[in-house]
Amino acid sequence: MTSVPAFVEQRRSIRAFTGAPVDRTVLDGLVEAACLAPAPHHSRPWRFVVVDTDGGKRDLADGMGERWRADLAADGVEPARVEELVRASHTKLTTAPALVLGCLTWEGLDRYPDETRQRAEWGMALLSLGAAVENLMLSAADAGLASCWVAAPIFCPEAARDALSLPREWLPHALVMLGHPSPAYVARVRPAVPLGELRAHR
Numbered sequence: 001m002t003s004v005p006a007f008v009e010q011r012r013s014i015r016a017f018t019g020a021p022v023d024r025t026v027l028d029g030l031v032e033a034a035c036l037a038p039a040p041h042h043s044r045p046w047r048f049v050v051v052d053t054d055g056g057k058r059d060l061a062d063g064m065g066e067r068w069r070a071d072l073a074a075d076g077v078e079p080a081r082v083e084e085l086v087r088a089s090h091t092k093l094t095t096a097p098a099l100v101l102g103c104l105t106w107e108g109l110d111r112y113p114d115e116t117r118q119r120a121e122w123g124m125a126l127l128s129l130g131a132a133v134e135n136l137m138l139s140a141a142d143a144g145l146a147s148c149w150v151a152a153p154i155f156c157p158e159a160a161r162d163a164l165s166l167p168r169e170w171l172p173h174a175l176v177m178l179g180h181p182s183p184a185y186v187a188r189v190r191p192a193v194p195l196g197e198l199r200a201h202r
């Protein structure tokens with residue numbers, strides 16, 4: 001028998017929100033919680049952009065959408081389906097009460113002359129961004145807020161950066177939608193953790 005702490009179990013990916021905005025001081029608290037995550041070399045190689053204005057959400061959705069449209073077309077997806085997918089994604093992002101965009105920078109990270117270690121260093125930063133995002137989402141759940149990670153920017157960091165006119169060295173890699181959970185939301189059943197398959201002992 002194992003027991004998972006309730007605060008871990010309670011966080012779910014909730015994609016349906018009421019229209020109520022999220023207070024900026026609350027969003028700042030979530031970003032601060034994110035920034036308490038572990039990171040290599042006592043660095044903080046993250047930058048977080050709170051996108052809670054209609055214009056900001058639209059710019060981000062437009063910029064990433066354009067990139068995705070081109071990728072889907074290059075994959076040979078039918079034009080009508082491309083438009084359907086891009087429009088659904090655009091609506092999802094622009095109707096979320098708030099978005100937090102997690103970016104990575106090289107600040108505080110080590111530089112190596114070889115590609116292998118350079119890539120590993122960036123991978124460490126990416127892992128720490130994941131830890132930061134989990135802190136943010138756990139804190140959101142603790143505050144009674146709904147959150148859901150959106151993968152999109154990792155596929156188009158430059159497009160996301162330029163859509164919001166961010167500094168060149170801020171590279172978006174994670175996006176979280178935030179809001180007050182819709183009362184109509186029903187969590188999908190979470191499959192039990194098959195510990196025997198996912199964990200080994202040596």
Ligand SMILES: Cc1cc2nc3c(=O)[nH]c(=O)nc-3n(C[C@H](O)[C@H](O)[C@H](O)COP(=O)(O)O)c2cc1C
Binds near residue numbers: 013190
């Ligand atoms: C890196 C990452 C990317 C994700 N991208 C998306 C996404 O683009 N859209 C979405 O609806 N959910 C996304 N999710 C949420 C997962 O679908 C969700 O965490 C998973 O289904 C488990 O559900 P739970 O979070 O409620 O436990 C993402 C999660 C992670 C960690």
